[in-house]
Amino acid sequence: MRITVITFGTEGDTRPIIALCHGLQAKGHQVTLLVERTALNLAQSWKVRAQALSGDMLASLQAQGVLSPLMKKGGDATQLSKALAKIASENTAAWMQVLVEQAQGSDLILYSGLAAYVGLSVADYLRIPAIGLGLWPMSPTREFPSPLLPPWHLTGWLNYISHLAINGLLWRLFRKTLNQARQQVCGQAPRYKMWRDYPILYGVSPHLVPTPHDWLPVWKLCGNWQLPLSSGWQAPSALQDFLATGEPPIYVGFGSMAGFDQQRLLNIVVEATQGKRVVFLAGWSGIRAEQLPKHFFMVNNIPHDWLFPKMSLIIHHGGAGTTHAAARAGIPEIILPFAGDQFFWAGRLADLGISPEYIASQKITAESLATHIQFAQQANVQAKAKTLGLLMEQEDGIQAAIQQIETWMIKPMLLQ
Numbered sequence: 001m002r003i004t005v006i007t008f009g010t011e012g013d014t015r016p017i018i019a020l021c022h023g024l025q026a027k028g029h030q031v032t033l034l035v036e037r038t039a040l041n042l043a044q045s046w047k048v049r050a051q052a053l054s055g056d057m058l059a060s061l062q063a064q065g066v067l068s069p070l071m072k073k074g075g076d077a078t079q080l081s082k083a084l085a086k087i088a089s090e091n092t093a094a095w096m097q098v099l100v101e102q103a104q105g106s107d108l109i110l111y112s113g114l115a116a117y118v119g120l121s122v123a124d125y126l127r128i129p130a131i132g133l134g135l136w137p138m139s140p141t142r143e144f145p146s147p148l149l150p151p152w153h154l155t156g157w158l159n160y161i162s163h164l165a166i167n168g169l170l171w172r173l174f175r176k177t178l179n180q181a182r183q184q185v186c187g188q189a190p191r192y193k194m195w196r197d198y199p200i201l202y203g204v205s206p207h208l209v210p211t212p213h214d215w216l217p218v219w220k221l222c223g224n225w226q227l228p229l230s231s232g233w234q235a236p237s238a239l240q241d242f243l244a245t246g247e248p249p250i251y252v253g254f255g256s257m258a259g260f261d262q263q264r265l266l267n268i269v270v271e272a273t274q275g276k277r278v279v280f281l282a283g284w285s286g287i288r289a290e291q292l293p294k295h296f297f298m299v300n301n302i303p304h305d306w307l308f309p310k311m312s313l314i315i316h317h318g319g320a321g322t323t324h325a326a327a328r329a330g331i332p333e334i335i336l337p338f339a340g341d342q343f344f345w346a347g348r349l350a351d352l353g354i355s356p357e358y359i360a361s362q363k364i365t366a367e368s369l370a371t372h373i374q375f376a377q378q379a380n381v382q383a384k385a386k387t388l389g390l391l392m393e394q395e396d397g398i399q400a401a402i403q404q405i406e407t408w409m410i411k412p413m414l415l416q
Helices: 011-026 037-045 057-061 068-073 077-089 092-103 113-126 156-186 237-244 262-272 304-310 320-329 342-352 366-376 379-393 397-408
Strands: 002-006 030-036 049-053 108-112 130-134 200-202 219-221 250-253 278-281 296-299 313-316 333-335
Touching: 002 011, 002 092, 002 113, 011 030, 011 037, 011 108, 011 113, 011 320, 011 397, 030 037, 030 092, 037 049, 049 092, 057 077, 077 113, 077 156, 092 113, 092 156, 108 113, 113 130, 113 156, 200 397, 219 397, 237 296, 262 366, 304 320, 313 320, 313 366, 320 333, 320 342, 320 379, 333 342, 333 366, 366 379
Parallel strands: 002 030, 002 108, 030 049, 108 130, 130 200, 200 219, 250 278, 250 313, 278 296, 313 333
Antiparallel strands: none
8 A cells, every 4th residue: 555644743743653564665665754854864764755844843842842831730621721722823735735736646644743633534525535644543532531631531422521621722723734634735625523432543552542332443452563673773872871870770761851940850850769779861951961869870762662661660751652652661650741642651651550640740749759659660660660561561552553554544534
């Protein structure tokens, strides 16, 4: 099949999509990926044909960016939705134009992230089947609240309403700009009703989030989508030497988070980890090696699947990819969430007993983080994490997704 894929988001949002594209290509499918520009190098390193979309996610997260206030002070689902809608509104027409051009002659459109409504619109316009890709379970259910809300323990009907409310809010915020682009690029009539019941594949482990009993058959949890280790890849010798010289260290990293009070959070982590060895991944944070104490070892772009099994504890921001990688490694986690679905993952891990009850990154203190570290080092917590890791090791999320795509495409009219 010829497949066009569109997504826009942080590195953590795009890496799993690149992994799925790589898997599709390995099965003989022809894939074109439209993606945020900072992900181009990663896509091309895996020989995935990719083209940059307009927009700059890193700039949106940095000091003057639209997402920066959420990084510094936190915020609710409404504030996050408005910020995301602003990013999309500046680029919707350009994304739609590129997708119309690239998807000509395609058999299938896969869409994800902030470009989801663009993908659905272009699929309608070109009369091409379309399948959504998600990294957290946004389809309505009575079993848990919307992942963009705090992980409240609500009754069934309130959980269901929370999904409808958040998904409806996103639609209302995106709708005006989307309809302008539909008219401008495709000559389409405005769309006033949100799409419903369309097929979505989630790169989510059913061991982290069991499949809801009230989901439609077109909503599937496949398992995590991760890239394999590159053949011949070797860790830097300095890192290997550091790991060999003592007890397994603690990993600390904040992924694609930027624009927060980095010195405050770094000071808290340094104080809470006194006497312990730390591997620190700067990511997009802007934290430099010279800011780190001697018991920290700074790394860049080390595959989680190689690094995490060698750690004693994973402290991170709660992105879906990092959460899955740590859980698959069988290592306890402490999540310091900033925004969005990170609170959902923190709640899931606490429910599973492999992480303490979370405290938001904006509210954490050195004392509370030190207490969390003590919790995570308990033998029963480590045993639960190991058991979960063994279960997740058996998953092959990419092959499950590919098999479902190929099955659905036997009768593609069911996807239109």
